[in-house]
Every structure is written in C-alpha cells, then in structure tokens.
Amino acid sequence: MTTNQPGHTFQVDLRGLVDLLSHHLYSSPRVYLRELMQNAVDAITARRALDPEAPARITIRTGVGGGITVQDSGVGLTEADVHTFLATIGRSSKRTADGDLDLAEARADFIGQFGIGLLACFVVADEILVVSRSAKTPGAPAVEWRGRSDGTYAIRTLPAGTVTEPGTTVTLTPRADGSQWLEPGTVLQLARHFGSLLRYEVAVVDRHGEATRVNDTPPVWERAYRSPLARREALAAYGKATFDFTPLDTIDLDIPLVGLKGVAFVLPTPAHPTKRSGHRVHLKGMLLSDQATELLPDWAFFAACVVDTTGLRPTASREALYADETLAAVRDAIGERIRQWLTGLAASDLALLRRFLDVHHLAVKALARYDDELLALLLPWLPFETTDGTVSLDEFCRSHPVVLVTQTVEEFRQVSSIAAAAGLGVINGGYVYDRELVHRLPQVRPGTTVTDLDPETVTAHLDSVDPGTELAAAPFLARARAVADRLGADVALRSFQPVGVPAMLVDNREARHDRRRAELSAGADDLWAGILNSLSSSAPRAQLILNHLNPLIRRLAELAGTADPQLTETAVEALYGQALLLSRRPLRPSDHALLNRSFLGLLDFATQAAGAPAADNGTKDPR
Known part of the structure; x- marks a missing residue:
C-alpha cells in the first residue's frame, strides 16, 4: 500500500x-x-x-x-x-x-x-x-x-x-x-x-x-519634419550613427498588428548573400538584440533595420526573438514592404533604381525567381555579363532578338570573344540565378528567343577553309593532331574573327567530366579505378581550333614541310597552352608543365636561329 x-x-x-x-x-x-x-x-x-x-x-x-x-x-x-x-x-x-x-x-x-x-x-x-x-x-x-x-x-x-x-x-x-x-x-x-x-x-x-x-525619444522615424527631404536626411544621419554607413535609401516599416515601427537602411555597398545584417530590435523601447538576423527574409540581405515592437516575443534571455508564427508573419510583411519599395523605384526614380541594381542585383535576382510581378517589372533592368559587356537585358535584347545563354562560366569564357566577333548574342548563365532568369525573358519580352548555347554551337558559326588550303596544310595538321592527341584533344582548321586569336579550345561538359574521371582514376586504387572507368562515356573530345586567318598559323602551315618537326610540335603545345589561358579554366599541374616546357622550347629555337649553339636545358620532350 x-x-x-x-x-x-x-x-x-x-x-x-x-x-x-x-x-x-x-x-x-x-x-x-x-x-x-x-x-x-x-x-x-x-x-x-x-x-x-x-x-x-x-x-x-x-x-x-x-x-x-x-x-x-x-x-x-x-x-x-x-x-x-x-x-x-x-x-x-x-x-x-x-x-x-x-x-x-x-x-x-x-x-x-x-x-x-x-x-x-x-x-x-x-x-x-x-x-x-x-x-x-x-x-x-x-x-x-x-x-x-x-x-x-x-x-x-x-x-x-x-x-x-x-x-x-x-x-x-x-x-x-x-x-x-x-x-x-x-x-x-x-x-x-x-x-x-x-x-x-x-x-x-x-x-x-x-x-x-541616454535616451532620445520619440524615435527619429516618428518625429515631425519640415519637409520630406529633411526627414530623409535625418533618417540617413541616424543610419550612419547606428551602422556606420550612409544608406543608399531608407524604407519606412510599420506593422500595426505587432506594434512594429522602424526603418530599413539600404546598404550602399554589395553584401554577400550568406552574410546577414545584424538588425537592431527594441522591445517597448528596450534593446532586445542588435544581431537579430531572423527579422528579414533571406533575399533582403541588402538592408539593415532598426525597429521597435510591442508584439514580438523574446526568448528567456531576452536577447533574441522567439521563433514562432508571429515572427514568420512579420518577416513576410517586412519583405512585402521592401518589395513595394522596389516597385515604387521602378515607377518613380529610375536613377536610384539603377544605382541600387548596380550594387544589389543579386538580391533582386533571388527575389525575382519567385515573384512574377517583380520579374516583369525589374528583369529588363537587371545587369548580366554578356558578349556586349555587362549590360541590362533590355539593352541587350535591342541588338539580339535571339539570346544564347551558356550553362557555365567556363563555357562563356571559351566562346565569348569568338561569339562577339561573329555577331552572336551570348549571356553568361553560369552565375547563380542568371540562366534561370534569362530563360524567363520571353514572358516579359514577347518575341525574344532564348536558347542554351553549347560550345559546339559556336564552331558551327566558324567559316571552313577551302579543301585546297586544308590539303596544303596537311603536314602541319598531321603533326598538330599528334600533339593534341597526347593532350586529349582533336584539331580543326577554321577561319574566324578576331584575327589576333590564333587558336581556340572548345570543350563540352561531357568531355570535361570524362577528363576529370580519368584524372581521379589515375590516382585511385584498383576498385575505385574500375568504378570510375565504368562511368566513362564516348563523348567527343575537346577541340583545338586553329585560326587560318591568323598570320602565325599560316606561317606554321607553310613551314611544316621544311622546319624541324620538334619546332612544329613545340609551337602546337604553345598554342594549346595559350588557348587554355584564354578559356580561363583552372590549370592542372600538367598544364603548368606544358606551358613552361613550350615557352622554354620556343626560346631555345629562337636562340638557335640567332646563331647560338643549342643547349640541353631539359626543354626537349623526352617522349
């Protein structure tokens, strides 16, 4: 019991x-x-x-x-x-x-x-x-x-x-x-x-x-001012004193449901999307937190806020906001207020809108992905990297009704100079949000066509050389193909602008993946090497496209029958190395070795031509 x-x-x-x-x-x-x-x-x-x-x-x-x-x-x-x-x-x-x-x-x-x-x-x-x-x-x-x-x-x-x-x-x-x-x-x-x-x-x-x-009340945003300009100057001065920057603009915040009032200050310099501003939140006048990162939506990383509220709940330490449905609703309401500010700029202050987009276009791109109205309003004003430079889509589409967009930054860098010379309009879609937004351009600008661009598409716009010219260059091309084959590439002879580019390296995504798998397989044990080799595909290899309009290429083709074969091979390696640099892809250790070997080899041939004896300086290819 x-x-x-x-x-x-x-x-x-x-x-x-x-x-x-x-x-x-x-x-x-x-x-x-x-x-x-x-x-x-x-x-x-x-x-x-x-x-x-x-x-x-x-x-x-x-x-x-x-x-x-x-x-x-x-x-x-x-x-x-x-x-x-x-x-x-x-x-x-x-x-x-x-x-x-x-x-x-x-x-x-x-x-x-x-x-x-x-x-x-x-x-x-x-x-x-x-x-x-x-x-x-x-x-x-x-x-x-x-x-x-x-x-x-x-x-x-x-x-x-x-x-x-x-x-x-x-x-x-x-x-x-x-x-x-x-x-x-x-x-x-x-x-x-x-x-x-x-x-x-x-x-x-x-x-x-x-x-x-120590206190200065009422808050600066609740005071009476002689003019809107005087109020704006007072808010900017408060932002400078609080956050140590002069804001690009100020946004009034007022959410009566939770008794929240305050100001959002637009940062005058770019902010990283992963770095959230520390917002100052006062609860009935008392500072609750000066690092309240949860107050604004993630995409609004370009603003820092000071607010006073009566309806949000603090945590037990009273140093942060309690994450509940009310806070989520407030975050959405502040996001909507900032969105209204953006649409207001598009309607009334295009100069300020351009300054804002120059600094914070990434945040607007993030928001425009989910907001059709804002997309239609602001997409034409957003800057993108293109073959015409960094311009707005509105300006770019005036010259290019057919818009080509790459999937990676590397692809854009491979083709940008050639595409620009050929009159093609290409946008770099390799940055976050860019390709997705460019593909939505026809919704905003009817009559515009957007197509994904692969590097092979650019080669189709290059002029072929006549059969007689290619036949005359056959000895040179045979040696060039032998060198390129060792480097995992094929060789083609074309004519393209600009004349000053002697060679271009075109490499599609499948070829890059295969090359990466081969590199990993070489350094792996037997089990992993077998798995990686089983994943290899029959994708076309990279292409080293030689420009027949370039004087250096024509001279190499003419001398191939009489010149030292080693000179031709060293020259092809140097051309491959320069094309690598122009593509701005990350260089592997073997690429660095090739650039060094070809540079020293050409210097050796140049000194021999000047009458100096040949030196065994290790530049000859041991193969």
Missing part, C-alpha cells in the same frame, strides 16, 4: 543558478544593467496604470562605493511584495496576486516576462540592496531587502520618512571579477546601448552630479 509523503520544496543553490545565468542564459554580464532598467520601466508602467500623471524617470548613479544605484519613480513594493517577489526565485512582480492591483491588461506593456531579472545582477555584484516604497498603499513605510550572492537575504522595515516618494532604488556592490562592468564609462555606454529608445527619461549621473540623458 502506497503512503502519501509530505510535499517537499526545491532547494536552490544561488551560486549555481548565477553561474547558469552568466554562462548559459545570458551572452554577457553586461545584461545586468538592462535588467535593472527593464524592471524600472515596468515599475513606472505599473504606477501609471494607477496614476497616469505619476512622474516617469529613471536615474542611474555611478561612483557609489565602486558600484551603482538605479532609482525609479515606479509603483514600488510593500513588505508583502518583497517577501513574495524578491525572495522567491522565478516569480515576476508583474504577475497578479490576491489583493494586489489587477495588471492583466497592463501586462502587455511590460518588458519583463520571466521573473529572473534581478538575479542577473549577481553576475557582477556580491550584494544587491533594494529600498522601495509602494505607491499602492499610501503611508506605507519603505522596505529594505538585502540579498547576497551566497544565497542569504535580510528584510527590514525602515522608519517612517526615510523614503519620501514612492519608487525603488537598487544598489549594487561589485564582486571582484565584475567591477569593470560597474565603471562609470561602461555604465554610461551600456545605458545608451540598451535604453536609447525607452519611452521614459533615463539619465546617468556621475559622482560630480553631472547628468547625461
């Missing part, structure tokens, strides 16, 4: 709890001041629920015995409140208790929600002294609560008249390893950092009695 045992009370090791707070919940000991300011703001809010005309001020005094005091004109605490709230870990004084003021409606105005704020002070203080007089009970005496980091505390009622006005004063006595956080300069900096948008007056007073106000 089971017997019910009497209930037991959890025992709390305050030192262990303080260690948990300082090393796991809070990111830094500096949050102690935010918690004190937060409690002061909530106390004033509670008193104003009783008396809307009550004073609203928070005074932070530094240089008090090495510590600080934080004094507020809030609702204060009775002796019963002190026993209930300060001596009970985890209970918030904002909660309703029997016989207390019903603050259920006012609670939405409170910043603190978790009831552990005062304990954060133990990360920097050995002792916390709270002196408070309640505004709820006229004539009630002031109460003193003294808590120590060893977990002990004492409470006493002060003589009548000791505290003349309702409110609370908290004094911190620093601990040895936390004194730097209570230094006057640090306190002033932290007060400004956390409290710049608080709705009540906050001042830091030094030991000489000099007061410095």
Whole structure:
C-alpha cells in the first residue's frame, strides 16, 4: 500500500543558478544593467496604470562605493511584495496576486516576462540592496531587502520618512571579477546601448552630479519634419550613427498588428548573400538584440533595420526573438514592404533604381525567381555579363532578338570573344540565378528567343577553309593532331574573327567530366579505378581550333614541310597552352608543365636561329 509523503520544496543553490545565468542564459554580464532598467520601466508602467500623471524617470548613479544605484519613480513594493517577489526565485512582480492591483491588461506593456531579472545582477555584484516604497498603499513605510550572492537575504522595515516618494532604488556592490562592468564609462555606454529608445527619461549621473540623458525619444522615424527631404536626411544621419554607413535609401516599416515601427537602411555597398545584417530590435523601447538576423527574409540581405515592437516575443534571455508564427508573419510583411519599395523605384526614380541594381542585383535576382510581378517589372533592368559587356537585358535584347545563354562560366569564357566577333548574342548563365532568369525573358519580352548555347554551337558559326588550303596544310595538321592527341584533344582548321586569336579550345561538359574521371582514376586504387572507368562515356573530345586567318598559323602551315618537326610540335603545345589561358579554366599541374616546357622550347629555337649553339636545358620532350 502506497503512503502519501509530505510535499517537499526545491532547494536552490544561488551560486549555481548565477553561474547558469552568466554562462548559459545570458551572452554577457553586461545584461545586468538592462535588467535593472527593464524592471524600472515596468515599475513606472505599473504606477501609471494607477496614476497616469505619476512622474516617469529613471536615474542611474555611478561612483557609489565602486558600484551603482538605479532609482525609479515606479509603483514600488510593500513588505508583502518583497517577501513574495524578491525572495522567491522565478516569480515576476508583474504577475497578479490576491489583493494586489489587477495588471492583466497592463501586462502587455511590460518588458519583463520571466521573473529572473534581478538575479542577473549577481553576475557582477556580491550584494544587491533594494529600498522601495509602494505607491499602492499610501503611508506605507519603505522596505529594505538585502540579498547576497551566497544565497542569504535580510528584510527590514525602515522608519517612517526615510523614503519620501514612492519608487525603488537598487544598489549594487561589485564582486571582484565584475567591477569593470560597474565603471562609470561602461555604465554610461551600456545605458545608451540598451535604453536609447525607452519611452521614459533615463539619465546617468556621475559622482560630480553631472547628468547625461541616454535616451532620445520619440524615435527619429516618428518625429515631425519640415519637409520630406529633411526627414530623409535625418533618417540617413541616424543610419550612419547606428551602422556606420550612409544608406543608399531608407524604407519606412510599420506593422500595426505587432506594434512594429522602424526603418530599413539600404546598404550602399554589395553584401554577400550568406552574410546577414545584424538588425537592431527594441522591445517597448528596450534593446532586445542588435544581431537579430531572423527579422528579414533571406533575399533582403541588402538592408539593415532598426525597429521597435510591442508584439514580438523574446526568448528567456531576452536577447533574441522567439521563433514562432508571429515572427514568420512579420518577416513576410517586412519583405512585402521592401518589395513595394522596389516597385515604387521602378515607377518613380529610375536613377536610384539603377544605382541600387548596380550594387544589389543579386538580391533582386533571388527575389525575382519567385515573384512574377517583380520579374516583369525589374528583369529588363537587371545587369548580366554578356558578349556586349555587362549590360541590362533590355539593352541587350535591342541588338539580339535571339539570346544564347551558356550553362557555365567556363563555357562563356571559351566562346565569348569568338561569339562577339561573329555577331552572336551570348549571356553568361553560369552565375547563380542568371540562366534561370534569362530563360524567363520571353514572358516579359514577347518575341525574344532564348536558347542554351553549347560550345559546339559556336564552331558551327566558324567559316571552313577551302579543301585546297586544308590539303596544303596537311603536314602541319598531321603533326598538330599528334600533339593534341597526347593532350586529349582533336584539331580543326577554321577561319574566324578576331584575327589576333590564333587558336581556340572548345570543350563540352561531357568531355570535361570524362577528363576529370580519368584524372581521379589515375590516382585511385584498383576498385575505385574500375568504378570510375565504368562511368566513362564516348563523348567527343575537346577541340583545338586553329585560326587560318591568323598570320602565325599560316606561317606554321607553310613551314611544316621544311622546319624541324620538334619546332612544329613545340609551337602546337604553345598554342594549346595559350588557348587554355584564354578559356580561363583552372590549370592542372600538367598544364603548368606544358606551358613552361613550350615557352622554354620556343626560346631555345629562337636562340638557335640567332646563331647560338643549342643547349640541353631539359626543354626537349623526352617522349
């Protein structure tokens, strides 16, 4: 038979709890001041629920015995409140208790929600002294609560008249390893950092009695200005002071559903898509986080925001936003506001739109993939790398009704110079989003044709040489094919512009994959080599296309019957190496060796022609 045992009370090791707070919940000991300011703001809010005309001020005094005091004109605490709230870990004084003021409606105005704020002070203080007089009970005496980091505390009622006005004063006595956080300069900096948008007056007073106000309200975006230009200049100055850059433009944010207002500042320089801006989020005026990366959609990496909200939920540490459906809805709403700003630019300020796209076209391309309306509006203005240079699609399509697009950057580099000389309009589709967007161009610009371009397509636009010319060049081509065969390529003789390009290397994707498989197979064990070899295909090999219009190629063809065969082979290797460099593909060690060997070999032949004896310098191909 089971017997019910009497209930037991959890025992709390305050030192262990303080260690948990300082090393796991809070990111830094500096949050102690935010918690004190937060409690002061909530106390004033509670008193104003009783008396809307009550004073609203928070005074932070530094240089008090090495510590600080934080004094507020809030609702204060009775002796019963002190026993209930300060001596009970985890209970918030904002909660309703029997016989207390019903603050259920006012609670939405409170910043603190978790009831552990005062304990954060133990990360920097050995002792916390709270002196408070309640505004709820006229004539009630002031109460003193003294808590120590060893977990002990004492409470006493002060003589009548000791505290003349309702409110609370908290004094911190620093601990040895936390004194730097209570230094006057640090306190002033932290007060400004956390409290710049608080709705009540906050001042830091030094030991000489000099007061410095730390908050500047109302926020810059809620003030009245003499003109739209003056407002824009004020917002830009605020962005410069906050983020250390002068924004390209500013975007007003207003989401009444969660009481969110603020500004998005457009970065004036490119930002990497994977690097999110640290947005500053204030909760009812108190800084919650200056690294809230989750506030904006991923594609909006070109903006940094400052917002104040009343409806978003903080995490337990109150240093980040709680990821819930409300935050997701806010993120979508801010994304829609930025999208409206973009469409507004297209309708009213094309000069600013062009400046924006020059800097942040990648973000717009990411958004346009999923937004047909924005695609139709902005795609013609977006810049792309083409055979006509980096131009907008609108400008490019005026000259090229048939648009060819490559699948990789390497393919574009192989064919761009030849395609441009042949009058072909080619766009580099190898960058992220580009090929996908170019293929949607006919939706926006009817009558435009978009086709994928393979390097072999370009060779079809090159002029063939007449049979007699090719027959005369047969000895040269035979030696060139022998060299190219060792390099895994074929040789073709064509005529193409520009004349200054002696050779072009055309390499399709299948050939590159086969070559890569062969390289991996050569360095693999028997098992992997067999697997890789089984994956090989019969794809056509790369082509070294020699330009018969180039004087050097014609001269080599004419001399092939009488010149030293080694000279011809070295020249073909040099042509292959130059074509490799022109394609701007990554060079393998064997490619570097070929370039070095052919360069030194040609120098050797040049010095022999000048009358110097041949030198065995290792440039001859041992094969």
